[in-house]
Amino acid sequence: MATPVLDKADEAGRPEPGFADSPYITVTFRIRRFNPEVSAEATWEDFALEIDPKERVLDGLHKIKWDVDGTLTFRRSCAHGICGSDAMRINGKNRLACKTLIKDINPEKPITVEPIKGLTVLKDLVVDMEPFFQAYRDVMPFLITKDTNEPTRERFQTAEDRERFDDTTKCILCAACTSSCPVFWNDGQYFGPAAIVNAHRFIFDSRDDAGEQRLEILNDRDGVWRCRTTFNCTDACPRGIEVTKAIQEVKRALITRRF
Amino acid sequence: MSTTETTASGVGPVEGAPVHSADNPAPLIEAPRLRTKKTPKSTRGNFEMYGWLFMRLSGVVLVVLVLGHLLIQLVLDGGVSKIGFAFVAGRWASPFWQMWDLAMLWLAMLHGANGLRTVINDYAERADTRLWLKGLLYTATVFTILLGTLVIFTFDPNIR
Structure with a gap:
């Protein structure tokens, strides 16, 4: 023992x-x-x-x-x-x-x-975690850059730029947030907090160039606009991520992008 | 050559009798929420975004319109006892109050209808239920808005 x-x-x-x-x-x-x-x-x-x-x-x-x-x-x-x-x-x-x-x-x-x-x-x-991971895969949770060549050195970033998305890097994909969300319980078509958190992690990363594409994906009928800000996700997160805040930041980015 | 005993399926003896086999397979558990080809295609428009924005903006405007309306109707100048045909006729003689009531009617109806639309989307589980509830909602909304608008613009104070 x-x-x-x-x-x-x-x-x-x-x-x-x-x-x-x-x-x-x-x-x-x-x-x-x-x-x-x-x-x-x-x-x-x-x-x-x-x-x-x-x-x-x-x-x-x-x-x-x-x-x-x-x-x-x-x-x-x-x-x-x-x-x-x-x-x-x-x-x-x-x-x-x-x-x-x-x-x-x-x-x-x-x-x-x-x-x-x-x-x-x-x-x-x-x-069965498959619907959860399907939503995760849908937001393209990986670095996408415009330059097609392999980088010859590290992609630099200022401490402030790194701080911008620090909270959402903590996600461990345990599904505690998504499975506490009453909107996800209904039909499981909503992307869910975890997928949006992981999209947030790249949308606000200064090194990534596909933020626009990810915002477009989350502008979907089952994207961020189905969030009812019940804060169940923030309460459930075992890593203390401010999940609802991250979702609201994605909403704000979508609106400021348009106007 | 080999003395090891195996069953026809190639599986050795295990504890208890095997319940399932190739002829009697274990029940397949469907994942009902999986995204399949049958899942409705996602709508990549800005409708939901404008809907969300409309709820916030109309809400702010309605706070002023509705509180002002309640104040005038229920509190000022003797409260509800003053309300009658003459009072309504007097107010609707002014285009300002016509516009106030028209804005309140349209914003409140659309705000409420959009709110109920999201409630139906969130709570109705079957596609048929959704369709019927939303059909009923849209019919009632359009009817009320059109009827209200008609009354505001065709109101005749000399009717007898």
Whole structure:
């Protein structure tokens, strides 16, 4: 479980579960289970765990998968809030399971864990991310320059120019924002906050020359104008990106471009 | 040559009986929100942008028009008790109030209709439902605007 050095420290300082000053508490995980090969219906299943409240929701899911029920299915890769694999709806709010401490979400009550909404559930907490990545690909999230030759040196940029789009470079494509957006829930044709954030990252990059094309793509019927500024995306973003602000900046760029 | 046992499908024995096979495939899960060839072609016009701008601008103008209207109708000069045929006839004798009411009618109706259009787009899930709701909305909007405009311009104070 940990390195030998830590194990020694554990033996010395940390009491076993069940003792009076044990850090372990009993937490109920209420997980939305779905297996299309067994039933067409999704159901809630409760798991009671002895767990340290300073651990994360992902640790609880690991305990369940490794020790209780191996059929529990969820995505996670790095487990440290960078890869963006384990976005899920925890206690009704989109979060990364690997960045949510149990003590921060009231362990007295059952902790509900559901797949993110608006995308097709494949099994348990795993959803089909294809519509999400389709919208991402549609905004051309890569550097496009006018000069066709390979550059012979680095493309320079001032600190101010870099600062312009700094916030939107933080996106890890976890889909927490897009799957919290009520407009995306309706028909999934709206580009969604994540795609607009990643378009923003290049539209406002002084080294990129295709900002105009990307603005035209987002001027679509299902582009930025479907945003209702409900701020669900900004609340959901585990990286603290000001998503709604980025969407508004794209709207403003579209209008100032025209007038 | 080999003594390893394999089934006809080439899959070795596993825990439990295999539920699905080539003849009895697992159910295919359709991704209903995927962008396919059937997805309506995107509209790259400026209509949505002008719609969005119109909502903001008409909203600002309506604040003045509607609050002014309410103040005149309900508060000043004895409140609602003064409102009657003569009061309306007196106001519409002036082109200024005709234009005020005309602007209020058009802006409020278009503002409200565009707002409802986005609500229908956001909440109606089936294409048929959308079509019918929007048809009803546009019909009611055009009818109200035309009728109101007609009344403002053809109002006859001497009618009996």
